[in-house]
Amino acid sequence: MSRTVILRILTGLAAVAAAFAVPFYLDGFWLQAGLFAMSAAVGAIGLNLLTGATGQLSLGHAFFLAVGAYAYVYFGSEPEGELGGLGLPTPAAAVLAVLAAGVAGGLLSPIGGRLKGQYLGIATLALIFFGQHVLFNATPVTGGYNGRAVPPLELFGFAFADSPGLVVLRVPFGALERLWFLGLAVLAGAALFARGVLRGRPGRAMNTIRDHEIAAGVMGVPVARYRAGVFLLSSMYAGLAGVLLALAFQRTVPEYFGMLLSLDYLAMIVIGGLGSVAGAVAGAVFVSLLPQLLTRYSDALPLVSDPGTGGLSPAEAARLLYGVAVVAVVLFLPGGLAGLASRTRAAGRRWFSPGSARRRFSPSSPETTSPESTSPETT
Amino acid sequence: MTGTYQPDGTAPPVLEVRDVTVRFAGLTALDGVGFTVEPGSVHALIGPNGAGKSTCFNVLSGVYRATSGSVRFGDAELTGLPPHRVAALGIARTFQNIALSPHLSVRDNLMLGRHRLTRAGFVAAGLRLPSARGEAARHSGRVAEIAAFAGLADLLDCPVGLLPYGVRKRVELARALCVEPRLLLLDEPVAGMNGGERRDMAGLIVAVRESLGISILLVEHDMGMVMRLADTVTVLDFGRRIATGPPERVQDDPEVVRAYLGAAARDSAGDAARGTAREAARETGRDRPRDGATGTAPGVASGGESA
């Protein structure tokens, strides 16, 4: 027991050390891809609270990312030409952006509170199309099809941008290097918070709403309000992810916040493992890094052919792999990557691990052999 | 928060159900039903299948909205309150078909019962504020007590999905107790249990009443149990109240016999009521519908009588 704890601590420390070392050794490609992965991870954690823990499907996640990203830009940049802006200090803009996403979620939470499962999923599809429409048409705020330049974040006079130049340990620290650490911090914070929520009082309520709505109500959980609340929380996560994304992009691109993005997020949490924070992160990294890697190392890979020479191109290979991954995980890895991890960890140990750990399992996990999870009378 | 009951020593208030009617598309599940649950008493609600017992529970716990009528708990009006507000008043229930979270451990299922008594919201829990931590510690202490009381002490970390049926039933009761209720609604607590578990559950219910002095409203088809545990019995049939009063009187009521017990049942249940000692009590406690079966199944009667 204690040995496993020590082991986990050590691995954790190793991971942290590695994460910190990255900017000193790896080039821009890795940092850029890494940043996208981090922002994806934050968003995925949020979606997992909604879909994994509370059993609410959402295809509208991309919309809230857009809200976050654009709100940050609008709050943070000075008005210029027909483009509006509040010119607030960027940290304030970032916070407000997350809140804005929250507000958006709040406004829509009646939907999140009223609709269930797959119905909510499709309903939220509307947000995507609505969002795109606004992004393209509300030019003064969004910059329309052009998108807008993202003002670099500036914390206590330290700018997360290429200039003013900065060299750390003889490594030139540009925007990417600096953002990397910001990303790490944000991700860590987001993950810890979500974990706290899941393992605490709200987590129990959410899980029970997923498993037996009426029972939750009778035990004192205000079901509709909780659904709405989780919807709001997950949209704030998306908003945060959006801010991070904007900073990584350095420009907002309306096309990006489309349905494919939302689908990607669902894929992330399934691959990672429904309901688990670590899983969401793993899934996000997998989904967002895979295509990048295949594109970069296309030349080296046997199955994929060079662009332009016909045959399976890297991009196609990436999409195929990732589609297959989604299917394969559900078929062969109940609980996703996270499930795999915890199974391997639990392999030696006794079958019943602490309930707090147990709660992370999604209803698709192996121990759902009880009639409750299958018979319509009770679920 | 208004209308929230924080547990204290005081005795529970009276529950007054006044001609409650519930209509569903096409049928009247409850038709002007009324009864009163005296503080600290065990009140049984019996009646043939489909009589409206569970519907009544659903009205009391806010799951259904009564078409008309009123339900007063002390000076609070329950009709029209959403379930969580009802719970906030200190009313807890169990379900006829088990309604637990199969993937959560027993502990977590019980902790859910503490929901109304705890405060930690998303922020507090997310940031693990001291308030949230302290709260959790305090309440998991109490949860452990209740678990021990219900004989679940060593199952706390076991996912409910892996437990046998009978044990799950006890988890449900424990979860309801975790609400620290003043009124406990039990919907067929021993259905589908075998002898040992029936007795165990019966024991639990008695113990609850003795040590907490709360009111209990009980739906059960096990006449033996009803006879033994209940102070008052209300009988429903097709949504109407056909009888109410102390068990002995009710079970001799011809209406009740016709609608519910069936001819032969009376005697044996009668024995139980007249308290031909623990024998009959345990016997009926163990093997319930025997009472019903005796009417039809020769050879069993003897088996029963010889007790």
Added chain:
Amino acid sequence: MNVHAPGSPGATGDSGLTVRDLVVGYGPVAALRGISLRVPRGAVVAVLGGNGAGKSTLLRAISGTLRFHRGGIASGDVTFDGERISGVEPSGVVARGVVQVPEGRRIFARMTVEENLRAGALGVRDRGANARARERVLGLFPILAERSRQRAGLMSGGEQQMLAIGRALMAAPRLLLLDEPTLGLAPIMAARIAETIQEINAQGTSVLLVEQNVATALALASHAYVLEVGEVALSGAARDLAGDDEVRRRYLGIDPDADGGTSAPGTPDAPGTPDVPAERRTLTRWSA
């Protein structure tokens, strides 16, 4: 045990149901450890036992629905009228006339009562038989006729139980597997079910009856098997068993030499209500 098991394989011809040394496991959990029993054609045979004894598992093994519970037959086999039905798809088992009423009320909540009954008759081709079956069912449970348009999920617990049995009868089975048919039924209704079982049997359907309600079961059955944690602890003629002290004490809960109660296997020892030692069963009030 001393009582001779009449249904031990080979004892009689292979008409009816025969279970040979059946071993069933749910993943690591072994639920049945080498069970053998027989249901001769036209007989009513009862299977008794405490919670978790393996009764439902046995029925699942016969009807071929173990896989829905991530369980499987490790060894042994099941034959019906000489045909091997272990390893056969559930639909195949039904086609051979073996129909199970599952534990709990597994009615189709979203369908109407009427449609539930039709679902029951899916296996049956012959319209005439179909109509007769329906008549019988509606005769037994008039409520089902009254509610034919109602969404089954909205019926009361007991009504659902009736529907479940009625639905199974629609298949005009040759062997009916009943898993706790009187669960949650009002006494009068439980009696009705008991009658029904006798009636069905009288009309030539063999019945394998799983019951917690030992008295009823022994009254209805000709033979009975008592399971204990996955093994046949006792078996014999119902009458003998009903008379058998062992059975009376452990399963009928009738206690010749009245001492402290014993509890069923697997459940923590809990004394009967009247003699609750106060210190063992108290809970202090809680105040915030």
Added chain:
Amino acid sequence: ASEKATGGAAPSAAGGDGVTTGPGVTADTITVGVMTDMTGPYASFGKTLTQAQQLYFEQLNAAGGVCGRKVELVVRDHGYDPQKAVTAYTEIAPKSAAIAHFIGSPMVMALKSRIETDKLLTIPMAWSTNLLGARAVQVTGTTYDIDMINGVDFLVKEKGLAAGDKIGHLYFEGDYGESALNGSVYAAKKLGLTVVEQKIKPTDQDMSAQVAAFKAAGVKAVLVSVGPRQAASLVGVALAKGMDVPFLGSNSAYSPQLLATPAAPALLKDFYVATGGAPISAPLPAMRKLVSEYQAKYPGEALDSGVSAGYPAAAIVGEALKKACEAKDLTREGILTAHRARGAWDGGYGTTMDFSLIDRPATRATYIVKPDKEAVGGAVIYKEAAVSGLAEEYPVPVG
């Protein structure tokens, strides 16, 4: 510590030849990046573009390369996904001396400021005005709005439109459509026409409703700044519904593949394309040569606008490198200077271009092209490249 810890690639005098070099240039190779789309909506365009450019640089290397260095192409397929585009750019920018083509104006827009600070000569394969105004970004040929202005002018001069008439404009959401709209609206105002707008999304397929609307408005001609499929649907429906007016498309509104669809007759009837780049079938010696060489290298492959656009673009980059070489300065700054120094570049592929203009298109001359079953590339010149008076004085919006 790491090879990263070098303090960046400062310009350094390399080897004996005294040529100053920058990122992407080593002693024996010059790396040129290509940011293309071979799996997204512009897959076929991207494919032929890339192949045409590969052809050019092979020939260039065969002819001795630049400054005795071989030119290497690094191709990255972003599949029209901004995230991949940005990452791919981050990867190849540090090791490239120029970008021979970059598909997808959203992506170029996303990276415009970075390209500018990187001083990385980039040829976008998109022609909206908001790509103008950056020294490092060279839009070749005309912009969509110019095409539309010349197009409207053509309609008035040759298709009998008159002041007071209405013209419809069907356009895509996004910079392509809306930049084209700027042109049509400007021209309409000058010529006393009114524009009836219909904006659609690339996912829309069926133009019936739009036709109905145009019909109701009684338009005398329709401008088409959408994708080939929508264009096909539009003209098809219009013809079927007896709406007999001329159609004039932007250069991205037509693809020869449409001639295989039921829309072919409608397209061949009264449909024109306004484009700054000469069609592959243009009777120019250089273009003829290109066609034969391309067919020799890629036998049986489609010859579409990708070839006629890609090869010249490669040539522009290649010759910029050569001039920079002559100036013994292969730093990015050097390459840019060399490129922007060319006031009148004519590679023999059509109109002459002025690269010294940073916030204006390199030319304002537009061809009017007509679909044609027989011709290579499925289109022939209908009216030689010309600059209308309107286009001449048109103040191009920038950025």
Added chain:
Amino acid sequence: MITFLELLVNGISVGAVYALIALGFVVIFKATEVVNFAHASLLLAGGYVIARLHEVLGFWLALLAGIATAALVGALVEFLVIRRANVAVRSVLAIVTIGVDIVLTTELTRRIGTEVLALGDPWRDRVLRVGEVSIAETRLVALAVAAALITAFLLAFKYTAWGVRMRAAAEDAETAALMGVRLGRVSLSAWAVAGALAAVAALFLCVFPTPGLDRGTGLAAMKAFPAAILGGLDSTTGALAGGLIVGLTEALMNGYQNQLAFLGRGVGDVAPFVVMLAVLLVRPAGLFGTREPARV
């Protein structure tokens, strides 16, 4: 006025096509309680086969081949994926179908490349004129076919054993099995049928007034989502109603774009979704959808 009629007719005729697609969703949902995100790729598959074969086999044979292939693909998806994924929450299965869709669509678009493939239908671009108003023959046929198929399925689900089997299996597989339902067969048939429907829908989606099948065709299936759900995911009637509503909203919004310019141009694509949201807020299970029975 004429315009209005014209748009009305347009809307209805487009709606018919959406209804056909929506019907596919409904069939799967009734059989497996899953929103089938892979429907778009089934559509693409069917259309692709028709397009590739009509020159060789002639249109009608090609159509049959297309239907058969799509049905086969559907069946394969069921057999290889759905059947093997035993998950408790349906949402997860829905996400699995997303994975399936990604795989199929990627492969198909790779084959289609950037071509625009004609389906060689007999109606070509003929239109029927009633006074000023005109409607494409293809759309008339679509309307007829949609109506026919939808009534057929309506009856099938309600009255045939197949329908009862399907719904029983969807609701409680184990119990259905105990009723003698061959689960594998039922859901297999459902997916095959859905595939066939997808092929039919693909036909009408890719013929005049649209130029033909191309990589983007699948996206059009997205428009059927609001149709399917605002009608009620488990209701065939809903599919028809939803399809028509979406079609009309879209057509009118596009047709009157100029009058509605203040909403921002291109609002026609958003409107159906807004309508959907409005409906769902009032009726969370759609217009004709059945609500979960709430009962404890």
